[in-house]
Amino acid sequence: MGMQNYLDRFADWLLRYNFWHYLWVPVLVAVALTEAIVSGMNLWLLGRVDPGYLLVGLVCGVLVSLLISASLILLSERTRLSADTVRRQKDNLRRLNEVAALSHLPMAEQLQQALEVGCRHFGLEFGIVSRIEGDTYHVVSQVSPPGMLRDGQEFPFGATYCQITVDSGTVVAISRMGESPWMHHPCYREFRLEAYIGVSFTVDRALFGTVNFSSPHPYPREFDEGDREFVALLGRWVGSVIERDRAQQRLAASERQLQAIVETEPECVKVLAPDGTLLQMNRAGLDMIEADSIQDARGRSVLGIVAPAYRAAFIALNRRVNQGESGILEFEIIGLKGGHRWLETHAVPMRDGDGRITGLLGVTRDITQRKDAAAELAAHHLHLENLVEQRTADLQEANRKLLETQSDMIKAKEAAEAANVAKSAFLANMSHEIRTPLNAITGMAHLVRRSGVTPQQAERLDKIDTAGHHLLEIINAILDLSKIEAGKFALEEGDVNVGVVAANVASMLMERAQAKNLKLVIEPGLVPHHLLGDPARLQQALLNYAGNAVKFTEAGTITLRARPMEESPEHALVRFEVQDTGIGIAPDQVAKLFSAFEQADNSTSRKYGGTGLGLAITRKLAQLMGGDAGVVSTPGIGSTFWFSARLRKGVPSAHSSSSRSVATAEAELARSHYGKLILLAEDEPINREVALGLLEDAGLVIEVAEDGVEAVELATRNAYDLILMDMQMPRMDGLEATRRIRLLPGGADVPILAMTANAFLEDKARCLAAGMNDFIGKPVEPEVLYATLLKWLSRPGR
Numbered sequence: 001m002g003m004q005n006y007l008d009r010f011a012d013w014l015l016r017y018n019f020w021h022y023l024w025v026p027v028l029v030a031v032a033l034t035e036a037i038v039s040g041m042n043l044w045l046l047g048r049v050d051p052g053y054l055l056v057g058l059v060c061g062v063l064v065s066l067l068i069s070a071s072l073i074l075l076s077e078r079t080r081l082s083a084d085t086v087r088r089q090k091d092n093l094r095r096l097n098e099v100a101a102l103s104h105l106p107m108a109e110q111l112q113q114a115l116e117v118g119c120r121h122f123g124l125e126f127g128i129v130s131r132i133e134g135d136t137y138h139v140v141s142q143v144s145p146p147g148m149l150r151d152g153q154e155f156p157f158g159a160t161y162c163q164i165t166v167d168s169g170t171v172v173a174i175s176r177m178g179e180s181p182w183m184h185h186p187c188y189r190e191f192r193l194e195a196y197i198g199v200s201f202t203v204d205r206a207l208f209g210t211v212n213f214s215s216p217h218p219y220p221r222e223f224d225e226g227d228r229e230f231v232a233l234l235g236r237w238v239g240s241v242i243e244r245d246r247a248q249q250r251l252a253a254s255e256r257q258l259q260a261i262v263e264t265e266p267e268c269v270k271v272l273a274p275d276g277t278l279l280q281m282n283r284a285g286l287d288m289i290e291a292d293s294i295q296d297a298r299g300r301s302v303l304g305i306v307a308p309a310y311r312a313a314f315i316a317l318n319r320r321v322n323q324g325e326s327g328i329l330e331f332e333i334i335g336l337k338g339g340h341r342w343l344e345t346h347a348v349p350m351r352d353g354d355g356r357i358t359g360l361l362g363v364t365r366d367i368t369q370r371k372d373a374a375a376e377l378a379a380h381h382l383h384l385e386n387l388v389e390q391r392t393a394d395l396q397e398a399n400r401k402l403l404e405t406q407s408d409m410i411k412a413k414e415a416a417e418a419a420n421v422a423k424s425a426f427l428a429n430m431s432h433e434i435r436t437p438l439n440a441i442t443g444m445a446h447l448v449r450r451s452g453v454t455p456q457q458a459e460r461l462d463k464i465d466t467a468g469h470h471l472l473e474i475i476n477a478i479l480d481l482s483k484i485e486a487g488k489f490a491l492e493e494g495d496v497n498v499g500v501v502a503a504n505v506a507s508m509l510m511e512r513a514q515a516k517n518l519k520l521v522i523e524p525g526l527v528p529h530h531l532l533g534d535p536a537r538l539q540q541a542l543l544n545y546a547g548n549a550v551k552f553t554e555a556g557t558i559t560l561r562a563r564p565m566e567e568s569p570e571h572a573l574v575r576f577e578v579q580d581t582g583i584g585i586a587p588d589q590v591a592k593l594f595s596a597f598e599q600a601d602n603s604t605s606r607k608y609g610g611t612g613l614g615l616a617i618t619r620k621l622a623q624l625m626g627g628d629a630g631v632v633s634t635p636g637i638g639s640t641f642w643f644s645a646r647l648r649k650g651v652p653s654a655h656s657s658s659s660r661s662v663a664t665a666e667a668e669l670a671r672s673h674y675g676k677l678i679l680l681a682e683d684e685p686i687n688r689e690v691a692l693g694l695l696e697d698a699g700l701v702i703e704v705a706e707d708g709v710e711a712v713e714l715a716t717r718n719a720y721d722l723i724l725m726d727m728q729m730p731r732m733d734g735l736e737a738t739r740r741i742r743l744l745p746g747g748a749d750v751p752i753l754a755m756t757a758n759a760f761l762e763d764k765a766r767c768l769a770a771g772m773n774d775f776i777g778k779p780v781e782p783e784v785l786y787a788t789l790l791k792w793l794s795r796p797g798r
Contacts, residue, residue, distance in 0.1 A: 099237060107245040111141035111238065115213075118234060119143050122213050122227070124195060129238055130209040132157055132166065140209065159186040162210040165198045171231050173197040173223035195219035199231050201239035208242065211235045268343075268364035271350065274322050276301050276315075279359065288343065288366055290335030297336075307332040307340075321347045321360045330367065342371040437686075441779075491624055496531040496538060496647055498562045498574060505542045506560060512550050518558055525563030528572045531647040533625065538576070538645060541621050541629075544614035545578035545641040556581030556638070570649060573627065577642045584635035593631060594619045618643055665786035666698055673793045674699040676721040681711040681737065682755070683729040687778070691724065691755070694782055698789070708732025715741045720750055722792055725772065727756040727763065735770040742771045751792040755780065 098117050102110040115127035127143040137160045139153040157163055164182055165172045174180045174196045177188050187193075191214075198212025211234055262269050268285030272278060278297050281289075289305055291297040306314045310331035317327045326348040333341050345364040349357045377384075441464065502522050513520045542560065549558045559579040566573040585593065594615045619629035627644030678700050682688040688704060695702050703718070705711035707729045715723065723741070725734040734754065741747045754767040755776045764775045776788055 099234065107241055108141065110241050112143070114234065114238065115141060115143040115211075118211075118213050118231075121230065122197065122219075124197075124213040124215040124219075126193070126212075126214045128210075128212055128214075130160075130162055130212070132162065132207065132209050137162060138209075159190045161185075161187045161191070161193065161196050161214065162198060162200070162212060163187065165210050165212065166200050166207065169200070171197065171199045171228040173228055173231075175219040175222050178218075192216055197223055197227060197231050199235040201235040203239050203243045203246065208239060211238050268345075268362075268366075270302075270362045270364065272302060272318075272360040272362065274357065274359060276303055276318055276360075278302055285364065288335070288341060288364065289333065290337040290339055305333045305335065307334055317345075317347060318360065321349050322357060324349055324357060341366055342368045491534040491537060493532050493648070494535055496533040496535045497529075498527045498531070498576075501535055501539045501542060502560045502562060504539055505546050508543065509546055509550050513558065516550065516554065518550065518553055518556065521557055521559045523559055523561035525561060527562055527564055527574055528567065528649065530650055531572060531574070532650040533645060533647040537621050537625070541618040541643055542576050542578065544618045545576075545643070548614065548641070549578050549580035549582060549639075553580045553582035553638075565644060571626075571646050572649060573644055573646050575627075575642055575644045577640055579638065579640040581638040584637050584639055585631065585633040586635050590631060590633065594629060615641075665783060665790045669786050669790045669793070670699040673721075673790070675701055676793060677701050677703070677718070679703050679705060679711065679714055679718070679720045679723040681705040681708065681723065681725045681729065681734060683707055683726060687726075691780070694780070694785060698786060700789075708734060708737030711737045712740045712744075715747060715750075716744055719746060722789065723750060723752045724755045724776075725752055727754060727767065734772075735766060738767075738770045738772050751795070753788060753792065755785075 099114045102113050105113070111129050115129065119125065119127045125145055126149070128139055128149070129141040131138040131140050135157050137155045137157040139149060139151055139155075141151060142149045142153075161172075164185060164187070174182065174194075177183060177194045177196060182188065193214040193216055195215040195218055196212060198210050198214075200207060200210045202208055211231065213231070262282050265282060266284055268288050269282045270278060270285050271280040278300050281291075281294060281297060286292070286294065286297060289297060303311055303314060310329075313329055314331055317329045320327050326346070328344065328346050330342065330344045333343055335341065343364050344367045345362045347360050347362040350359045350361050352358050499522075506520050506522055510520060546558065546560060557580075559577075561577045561579070563575055563577075564572055565575045615629075622629040622643040622645060626646030629641075629643035631639055631641045633639035678695060680688065680691055680695065680702050682691060682704070683706050688706075692702055692704070703714060703720075705714050709731045711723070711725065711734075712732070714720075725738055727734045729737075734756070738752050741750070741752065751774070752772045753774045753776055754764070754772045756763070756767075756778060767775055773792060774788055776785060
């Protein structure tokens with residue numbers, strides 16, 4: 001009775017909760033059988049032996065009944081799910097067939113209706129085809145409740161659900177966003193969409209965008225594989241639609257472009273039917289046959305405008321083309337308005353997709369002018385032959401004279417080059433020959449003055465020194481002018497401080513100006529800082545002007561000024577001016593001022609002295625620096641001489657200025673490098689004596705070599721702290737001696753300084769190329785010598 005009551009209650013429970021009530025009878029039967037088996041004879045027998053077995057039997061019966069019930073319930077659920085899956089798969093196929101049937105519509109309508117199909121299929125409110133460009137999400141097509149979305153709308157890509165889709169690389173399906181791993185993504189906070197399914201797609205093998213469907217409400221079930229497959233197929237279909245639309249647009253554009261090319265083609269392009277009637281012709285062809293429009297010519301037989309003499313050849317050409325060949329024909333036509341033309345046509349067969357010949361394509365050009373020219377050429381053939389013979393004879397004679405002239409020009413060029421080489425060699429030699437004794441003169445004057453002299457002797461030595469420096473200025477001016485005219489003058493580039501350049505010039509002339517009671521004024525303009533150029537040449541040019549101003553001004557003021565004229569991010573054009581209150585210059589004399597060896601009036605050279613080279617050199621220097629030079633002057637009032645230079649903008653060098661004045665170089669040299677061993681290679685006795693005096697006064701120990709061979713021998717035996725090397729010496733010059741010393745043990749580290757009268761820039765380059773470290777020109781300025789020695793002896797490790 002107890003088991004029967006349990007079965008009644010279990011059946012009542014199954015019916016009450018509707019758990020597949022149609023299964024309860026089999027379950028009750030199974031339980032009853034179990035009860036009969038377990039509680040029957042066996043349990044009765046076992047119960048009689050031990051009542052505990054009765055309880056075991058009851059428990060086993062209940063468990064078996066529950067297991068059978070659960071199995072039947074799972075089987076029923078699987079059957080129901082399989083039926084739903086099959087139904088949805090059929091629905092997917094039906095929906096996809098609806099989408100595939102849209103191919104006859106324009107792309108925009110295809111996308112719109114495909115989204116509507118998808119929204120109906122899923123029962124979702126939103127359907128979007130998007131395009132992703134960089135960080136922007138564009139709505140290409142959409143289905144949404146009124147006023148919610150519009151085509152062309154844009155959103156930040158990172159705040160959209162499609163960012164999740166693109167990152168995943170597959171279909172993303174979310175039934176309840178608020179319970180998903182992406183619940184904290186910005187898209188959920190921004191749009192609050194609970195249900196979402198979408199996939200990315202490509203166009204022309206590149207990511208284009210996504211197809212997605214969504215709703216603010218949770219999806220009633222989990223998206224299954226059928227749903228994912230539907231969206232994946234729809235994404236591929238959308239990509240193919242857009243790709244096909246792009247291809248059609250490109251094809252249409254190509255066809256329009258081809259049509260435009262054909263219409264603007266200067267030659268005739270025509271299409272004929274196999275029987276020779278005209279189907280199509282461009283504007284150039286219509287002009288050739290004298291037709292006002294294609295309607296005047298279409299349907300006509302082209303043979304009708306071919307001149308009778310060429311109709312048979314034209315028919316033969318058409319026959320060959322219809323047989324699959326191509327051909328070229330020259331023929332004459334009589335246009336629709338009676339005009340005659342000569343044409344040349346190139347004809348090829350046109351074929352359809354199956355290879356059948358459907359017509360003839362011809363490209364025709366008007367060769368009337370060529371034919372007329374050929375006729376005219378034939379008419380003048382005999383005359384031209386005579387002309388050719390005459391011209392041939394004339395050309396032979398002219399060629400002979402040209403060869404003679406060419407030979408003369410080659411000889412003249414070689415002579416000019418030889419003269420230029422000789423001139424350069426002469427100038428270099430003259431520089432050496434003049435500077436060498438001049439070095440002795442100024443050097444001896446310096447040594448004599450240092451040894452102690454009477455006031456009268458000091459005055460005479462000053463005159464010697466002044467004369468020597470004046471002579472050096474003349475030599476430098478002549479050499480500078482010669483190098484500029486020979487194209488061998490090279491500007492250097494260093495830091496330019498316009499204010500410092502003007503101050504240096506003023507300091508050089510201050511004593512002379514004060515001696516004449518002249519006021520020397522500097523007016524620096526707002527010139528850009530950090531300029532790069534050749535400060536020495538700028539100073540030389542300004543000094544030429546200022547020196548002349550002091551020379552030709554008896555009373556008043558001399559003003560030095562600089563101001564910017566033009567400025568760009570890379571350069572600044574700076575104008576330097578020297579204004580004086582001197583004698584002025586007559587207008588008819590201004591033109592020859594800047595010519596070499598010229599002055600405004602030859603009488604000025606007798607009164608004031610000078611060679612007339614300073615202004616010429618200043619103009620040439622200015623032109624080398626990208627500027628020019630000139631003067632504005634009024635006789636009796638004064639003059640303003642100016643020059644300009646284009647200076648490059650840059651960053652100032654870390655070593656643009658010396659931290660130590662050259663005036664203290666001798667004292668510093670004696671204090672810091674007393675007793676250092678120096679080798680002096682100098683063949684000229686007086687220059688050797690001058691150099692010895694200057695070096696020994698600085699506390700240095702000197703050994704002397706009278707030529708390059710002796711210098712190499714001494715360098716082999718001794719370790720010198722520094723070597724002073726002349727360039728021109730007997731037996732072995734300084735260049736070769738330097739190269740050999742550099743090969744000696746320890747010879748690569750010893751500083752070797754050129755001290756020579758060879759003052760050309762190429763001489764300095766040759767010295768550096770031979771291995772020398774620096775260059776000191778003669779006549780030697782003691783301060784320059786001491787400063788250079790101090791520089792190289794003070795290097796780390798010396």
